[in-house]
Amino acid sequence: MFDLESLLSHGFVAGRRIALDIASHALQAVDPYGAVLRHAEVRGGRLSIDDDTFDLARFERIYIVGGGKACYPQAVAVEQLLGDRITDGFISVKRGQLAPFMQRMGRLKRIRVAESAHPVPDAASLQAGREILAIAGRVTGGDLLICLTSGGTSAQVIAPVEGISMPDKALVNRLMVHSGADITEIMTVRGHLSRIKNGQLAAQLHGATTITLAVSDEKTDSLMWNTDWMTPNGTTPADAVRIAKAYAVWERMPESVRRYLSSHEGSTPPPAATPALHQYMVVKTRELFDAATGRAAQLGLTPLPLTSLLSGESREVGRVLAAVAREVAHSGQPVAPPCALIATGETSVRLTNGGAGEGGPNQELAAGVCLELEADANIAVLALDTDGSDGPTDVAGALTDGTTPLRAAQAGVDLPACLNEHSVSRALSAAGDAVITGPTGTNVNDLVAIVVLPDAA
Missing domain, CATH: 3.40.50.10180 (Glycerate kinase, MOFRL-like N-terminal domain)
Known part of the structure; x- marks a missing residue:
């Protein structure tokens, strides 16, 4: 379902691999x-x-x-x-x-x-x-x-x-x-x-x-x-x-x-x-939440089930989730790495200028997270629309980490500017972090999995 070769060719590979594994098992649970x-x-x-x-x-x-x-x-x-x-x-x-x-x-x-x-x-x-x-x-x-x-x-x-x-x-x-x-x-x-x-x-x-x-x-x-x-x-x-x-x-x-x-x-x-x-x-969409949490535990991580009722403006929710992940990495609170923060629900994007490029709530959430991370942070986030189509796009979501903005910039794309224009698909694709699955066959709530590993990972 996921293009592992592409998505695991760069960035914080260990965390990205675990996030994709969690999502794969969660999607199987809601077939x-x-x-x-x-x-x-x-x-x-x-x-x-x-x-x-x-x-x-x-x-x-x-x-x-x-x-x-x-x-x-x-x-x-x-x-x-x-x-x-x-x-x-x-x-x-x-x-x-x-x-x-x-x-x-x-x-x-x-x-x-x-x-x-x-x-x-x-x-x-x-x-x-x-x-x-x-x-x-x-x-x-x-x-x-x-x-x-x-x-x-x-x-x-x-x-x-x-x-x-x-x-x-x-x-x-x-x-x-x-x-x-x-x-x-x-x-x-x-x-x-x-x-x-x-x-x-x-x-x-x-x-x-x-x-x-x-x-x-x-x-x-x-x-x-x-x-x-x-x-x-x-x-x-x-x-x-x-x-x-x-x-x-x-x-x-x-x-x-x-x-x-x-x-x-x-x-x-x-x-x-x-x-x-x-x-x-x-x-039930709750089955997605429980399956993701359970898979994190099976992989030896401490699961932190945040909420099954996630909502709010996507990019701002991303910033809040980034703050929680950074606190975990910084102080080991409320749980210590290695851990996985799990949330399901549905965030939204409010267009105030009457138009937008290509993007979607999960892509904006994942962009919002990575813009708050240092490039060397051992944190990876996967935000996924479970039907395989985030907003009006063929992109299912995004898998980002602290290196995403730099890779987008190296490809000649300004991720913060794209986020402000609601056209993040272009930046995430340029960075190699857009997740493409095609139609998954299911459609429950969106899934967010944030993996935080110790500094030695």
């Missing part, structure tokens, strides 16, 4: 394909998921729908379980994922698949929404619908409310993603402009038995935020308005959006899910 098959099995015509069992013979038809950056491996596992029992299905994956997935996992036989855009939706995202709604329109009370959800669904599958165009919805996404808002705040705004989000798809299924298999990309592993099509999140249009104003994007939103949300500010949250709805979290 959606394996997770579905651990949670579910079919035996004697019965589908068992965790402690629940469903008699497949009682369903007239079985449909599969899904979206997100981890839904293809889920779909492969579901086809393996159900085979020809599947009547029809449709999933949408991120553009650029399909060819690598088919090469690694094979073609889907019963479930149709299309690509659409992320993080800003496009016309294919709109068509994906139509496909999902078409299947919803066909199901009846005697059918089984299995919904596969993971991070990215909100952009890859859209169904705007009447009066909101696809370009308007895309602009809302772009404004919110670049505002610095937390993912749940972004989902709140987007959800109140949709005919399927915030639990609204569940209300259109005509009493069909519905199973959701979710891969979490939300810090607290809340089922509510990870099953957006089926579960209302308890917010209202008034909350969406408040959030847009708080992040100073309200006045920049399309008039159609402001008019719609303002006219529905008095609305109450949608009703809760129906009894025919069964929801399962097959991959």
Whole structure:
């Protein structure tokens, strides 16, 4: 998955090697394909998921729908379980994922698949929404619908409310993603402009038995935020308005959006899910945190699990994490080297100048760390977006140390200037520290692993 030859050809190699090892094991722990098959099995015509069992013979038809950056491996596992029992299905994956997935996992036989855009939706995202709604329109009370959800669904599958165009919805996404808002705040705004989000798809299924298999990309592993099509999140249009104003994007939103949300500010949250709805979290982002921490211990390091709720402005979070790592190296507090500082969560980049080059939150975090380090520090940091795409780039993240700024400068690139311009991909690539994985097949929270070794390392 990682280009070890390139990433280990320079810098603080011992620490970099350990950070990559930790990340590799953590990613294996959150593989959606394996997770579905651990949670579910079919035996004697019965589908068992965790402690629940469903008699497949009682369903007239079985449909599969899904979206997100981890839904293809889920779909492969579901086809393996159900085979020809599947009547029809449709999933949408991120553009650029399909060819690598088919090469690694094979073609889907019963479930149709299309690509659409992320993080800003496009016309294919709109068509994906139509496909999902078409299947919803066909199901009846005697059918089984299995919904596969993971991070990215909100952009890859859209169904705007009447009066909101696809370009308007895309602009809302772009404004919110670049505002610095937390993912749940972004989902709140987007959800109140949709005919399927915030639990609204569940209300259109005509009493069909519905199973959701979710891969979490939300810090607290809340089922509510990870099953957006089926579960209302308890917010209202008034909350969406408040959030847009708080992040100073309200006045920049399309008039159609402001008019719609303002006219529905008095609305109450949608009703809760129906009894025919069964929801399962097959991959939790907490498993990423625990696996990384556990692997550090296996490698003989003292793990320091900092937080599974990492958030904030990416470069500033990086500076804080650098200060903790430097304290460890300087005083042996709160733990002594050799150790690994582990954090998961999701930081954000707020664009204030209206534009940016190529970069992403994990790249800015790793850049923020290395700019605080001496060139000879025995500290290496890996910041990784677990789906293999950090922000709107093909870069998964970055592996940096105190030599990164110097190597970038030797290549003729000013890393601090790139960070200020939100174009760190160029500098990190020039330094040889951009991490390229391709689509990983999973999508939980971001992972930060900072390795601190003794001076003799």
